[in-house]
Amino acid sequence: MKRSKFYQLKLREAAFIARGLASQKHPVLAHVIPMRRCNLACTYCNEYDNFSEPVPFEEMRQRLDKLADLGTEIITLSGGEPMMHPQIFEIIAHIRERGMIAGLITNGFYLTPEKIKKFNNARLDYLQISIDNVEPDEVSKKSLKLLDKRLCWLAEHANFHVNINSVIGGGIKQPEDALVVGRRAVELGFSTTMGVIHDGAGTLKPLAERERRVYEEAKVLAKKEYARLGWFQDNLVAGQPNDWKCRSGARYLYICEDGLVHYCSQQRGTPGTPLADYTQADIDREYHTEKYCAPLCTVACSHKTALLDDWRNLIRLYLDFIPRPGQRRVAPLPPSLPPAAEARLEHPASKPPKAETVRQILRAE
């Protein structure tokens, strides 16, 4: 990715973070499915079929317009395999025309130098490929062996951010392959992340000891992303629940191929409202709705968006404690931070700029 494009993307990300911190009234991220069909059949996956048709472009355009009107900041296209959609480049161009950040999650098998250049022209912002193993096997064909050539094309031609994600769990035979994949990603100049496999309800499958060791080593490769999300994945890998508030249905939306809004890929059917009928009242309600599956949830996108609201609440708390000029304290002090915020502050990977200040203010009282 060219340096100028990188800084442009960072500026746009900073703008969406600022808007997300300023208001809780709009979705931060929507996951949109243009094509449920996939060319692969990974055994751990429950998000694909082998027969469905692409969503017609006009319907996709209407859905994206509705999401833009709701104030959505980021659209991530996934599937199935979104590159099987014949108008994927037009869809990405439309996301950018509506002022939103455009991302794509693909298995990478359809990438060619020409298609990467078309993504450049459509102004794609970021692309993620999941690679599960070094050699393809009966669990997953998403292997470094089959994809390395495409990674080289991306390194040569892509003018967008590329992230390589590896999955731990899910019956992958050699969990250590995730480290080989991560090192290759870093060598090619990409970022790398580690996903923890979930079950059909989006919650944790216990990891074996060997997988946990790989996770610990992979943290070093994915250090930037780990600093942001380590607190939630560390707990899951240790088999511990997280104390957090899922904001799906409000800050994070999952739009299926039928145009219905769901909490996430693993909780399809709830709320199940057509996107065309989704309103501010739905967003406000779902922001506060408790999700039973939250403690062991592995859906990283939902955790990321919820983090923004954790910070928003912390900043508001902090600001409320600062006396205005000529005033004594303007807000009554709570006895302590909420448990989720305190857990974040205590986590060794947490580097919030104001965290210590917030804590000192609370303890000084």
Ligand code: SF4
């Ligand atoms: S490539 Fe992705 S969508 Fe397709 S079967 Fe594998 S995990 Fe599922």
Ligand code: SF4
């Ligand atoms: S906690 Fe939220 S994101 Fe996680 S599985 Fe439940 S509804 Fe989905």
